[in-house]
Each structure stands twice: as C-alpha cells, then as structure tokens.
Amino acid sequence: MVDHPAVEVAGLHVGYGSNPVLVDVALTVAAGEGVCVTGENGIGKSTLLRCVSSLQQPDEGEIRVFGAVPGASPEFWRAVVTTVEPPTWYPGLTVREHAELVCRAHGQDPDEAGVDEALETFGLAGHLDAIPPSLSSGQKQRLTLAVALLRPSSLLILDEPEQRLDREGRESVAKLLADYVAGGGSLLMASHDDVFAAASGARITSMESLGTVPL
Numbered sequence: 001m002v003d004h005p006a007v008e009v010a011g012l013h014v015g016y017g018s019n020p021v022l023v024d025v026a027l028t029v030a031a032g033e034g035v036c037v038t039g040e041n042g043i044g045k046s047t048l049l050r051c052v053s054s055l056q057q058p059d060e061g062e063i064r065v066f067g068a069v070p071g072a073s074p075e076f077w078r079a080v081v082t083t084v085e086p087p088t089w090y091p092g093l094t095v096r097e098h099a100e101l102v103c104r105a106h107g108q109d110p111d112e113a114g115v116d117e118a119l120e121t122f123g124l125a126g127h128l129d130a131i132p133p134s135l136s137s138g139q140k141q142r143l144t145l146a147v148a149l150l151r152p153s154s155l156l157i158l159d160e161p162e163q164r165l166d167r168e169g170r171e172s173v174a175k176l177l178a179d180y181v182a183g184g185g186s187l188l189m190a191s192h193d194d195v196f197a198a199a200s201g202a203r204i205t206s207m208e209s210l211g212t213v214p215l
C-alpha cells in the first residue's frame, strides 16, 4: 500500500446528461499527504470525491486508491473512510453505541480505542446516551467525524468536514486532521474554508487547476 500514492486520478470525465462537470481532471495525493480541493459551488468537488470513493462511476478516466481500483475489494473499505454520503443511524442505538459498534466492526476494543475520550474531544460527552437523530446538525457532524477518526484507516475522504461546525469545532477538527496526516494517514477533502484547510496542514488546490472547467 505504501508503495503507491493514496489517490491517483487521470483523464477523469464526468457529466450529468449533456452537462459536462469534470473534464480531463487529474489529481495525485501522495501517501501521507493531505490535499484540500477548493472551488465555487457546483464546480464538481463532491463529484470528484464521490468517484474517488467508488460511489459514482466516471464516464472516462482512471482512478486508483493505493494502486487499486476503488471499491473493488474489502481492503478498500478497511483502508478508506469516506463521509461523502451522509451516514445512516441505526434505530435505537445511542451515540456511544454507534462509536462502539464501529470500533468492534474494525476489531478494536472500544475502551482501548478510546471511545469516551474521542466523543469528549468532539464535545459529545453530554450526549453519550442520546440517539443521533436527536442531535443538532453540528453535533451530528461531530459524531460523524469522531467515528471516522476513531476507526483505523489509511485515507480519509471528507466532503466539507467544517460544515455546520462552530469556530472552536473547526479549529479542533483541523488539528485532528493535521495529527492524522502527521501520523502517516492520507487525506483528500473538499472545503470552502481556506483557514480551516490551512490549519489542517493540507495542500490546497483549486478545481480549476485540476482540469478544464466547462463553460
């Protein structure tokens, strides 16, 4: 895995009907690197992240994640966490139980993985026994990111992780992402917040620089 870049995209074309969105897009995220893609609403950031996450098939182009076709094997899902799709909450499971479930699914003991500490870091200590649908939108985002960072992974694909977070939350998440990359993880995210992206240590690249922007 370490012999390959985390993400390699070449000649990517995606359109919706007759509307071309991504035209000849290329992007490389080295292993152990953080990259943040920026650009105006509707330019195609989520489309790119969905393709890299294997949640959308491009019309043309090559995508490799750690040298393999994304989504083609269980190893992909063990290595990659994507928050491009909003999470589904299990009926009747509390905030803490969601975090414990994810840890167990990845072979971790929840106490050793530090479930309570992680939820406290994300400001959810007072909501451990709540069910996620009862949380505010910012708290749901905090839970999504807490769970994403709790489980082991090699690549995070995050679509606007700063969304709905207050200033303190954005600062805290940016630092956690910087720590993730410093610890050897790779990060591909989209963001509208340059301050947040810079604080996360990610290399900022505009969608315009990745390919041809359709008129």
Ligand SMILES: Nc1ncnc2c1ncn2[C@@H]1O[C@H](COP(=O)(O)OP(=O)(O)OP(=O)(O)O)[C@@H](O)[C@H]1O
Pocket: 016, 021, 039, 040, 041, 042, 043, 044, 045, 046, 047, 048
């Ligand atoms: N399922 C879809 N069907 C048709 N058009 C779509 C679909 N999804 C996205 N689009 C269009 O593709 C373009 C790119 O959308 P995308 O969500 O990738 O942009 P974005 O850069 O992530 O935008 P934002 O900053 O608003 O999140 C937009 O014009 C959008 O309307």
